[in-house]
Amino acid sequence: MGVVLLLSNMKIRHYLAIFSISITLLLAACGPDDPIAEGNTKAPKPADSTAQHNALTSDSASLQNLLRQYDPPGRDVWQKPEVVIGKMGDLSNKTVADIGAGSGFFSRRLAQQAKHVIAVELDPRFIHFMDSIKRVELKPEYQSRFETRLGLPNDPKLKPNEADIVLVVNTYIYIQNRIAYLKNLLNVMPQGGKIIIVDFKRKRMPIKYPRPEVRLELYEVENELDAAGFTNIESDDCALDYQYIVMAEK
Numbered sequence: 001m002g003v004v005l006l007l008s009n010m011k012i013r014h015y016l017a018i019f020s021i022s023i024t025l026l027l028a029a030c031g032p033d034d035p036i037a038e039g040n041t042k043a044p045k046p047a048d049s050t051a052q053h054n055a056l057t058s059d060s061a062s063l064q065n066l067l068r069q070y071d072p073p074g075r076d077v078w079q080k081p082e083v084v085i086g087k088m089g090d091l092s093n094k095t096v097a098d099i100g101a102g103s104g105f106f107s108r109r110l111a112q113q114a115k116h117v118i119a120v121e122l123d124p125r126f127i128h129f130m131d132s133i134k135r136v137e138l139k140p141e142y143q144s145r146f147e148t149r150l151g152l153p154n155d156p157k158l159k160p161n162e163a164d165i166v167l168v169v170n171t172y173i174y175i176q177n178r179i180a181y182l183k184n185l186l187n188v189m190p191q192g193g194k195i196i197i198v199d200f201k202r203k204r205m206p207i208k209y210p211r212p213e214v215r216l217e218l219y220e221v222e223n224e225l226d227a228a229g230f231t232n233i234e235s236d237d238c239a240l241d242y243q244y245i246v247m248a249e250k
């Protein structure tokens with residue numbers, strides 16, 4: 001367990017180092033000398049660069065905390081990504097949209113099987129993080145299949161018929177107006193398109209995140225899919241120890 005924890009912490013530090021270098025390059029590219037940098041109407045005072053550095057450092061720190069929460073040590077063991085991805089069938093000719101992709105835990109794996117993956121995220125820090133680590137973790141042929149996209153709270157920014165399968169892992173409860181969001185997805189999904197929602201069961205379990213009050217009952221997810229207009233709603237609450245998997249079609 002100690003070794004897994006150490007390796008996991010080393011991995012997060014490794015990714016964060018790469019991420020920090022990317023952010024530094026990004027800041028350099030949009031720095032004070034860049035005429036198109038937003039709000040760059042005057043030369044920065046020394047105090048501005050200190051504030052910028054402090055903001056970046058605290059940003060990285062909170063990103064590190066989020067990464068620890070999203071991808072705790074040993075997540076692969078209970079998350080069983082191969083079981084979740086296996087539910088999607090043959091992906092060689094399919095585009096998958098991973099809504100709320102976070103660190104890209106699923107998108108990175110999907111990019112090695114699907115024709116194309118669109119990792120939709122609200123938080124630009126995770127967009128930069130995924131753009132950085134895909135270059136480290138994935139072979140060039142898989143990198144080109146992995147697209148990150150900034151979404152809005154009420155809009156995944158998917159184009160009509162763009163995604164054959166929509167995956168929502170550990171994110172559904174954070175969507176503010178869920179039924180409206182599902183209807184929005186339904187509008188852009190092709191006929192026969194699939195949605196797969198994976199989220200935490202409301203029961204005692206040895207992992208502490210997310211807290212039980214930040215979880216939905218399985219029947220609530222099923223009811224909301226139904227209310228939004230999805231059909232063939234099927235659930236599997238046995239395959240994963242801590243989470244249920246709900247599948248539905250347009």
Ligand SMILES: C[S@@+](CC[C@H](N)C(=O)[O-])C[C@H]1O[C@@H](n2cnc3c(N)ncnc32)[C@H](O)[C@@H]1O
Nearest residue numbers: 100101102105121122123151153169170171174
């Ligand atoms: C708990 S993380 C899960 C990350 C990833 N799916 C995983 O399983 O590792 C939830 C993520 O969803 C993102 N998120 C929340 N609401 C969203 C929305 N409406 N559209 C896109 N991303 C969203 C958050 O920024 C956060 O990164």
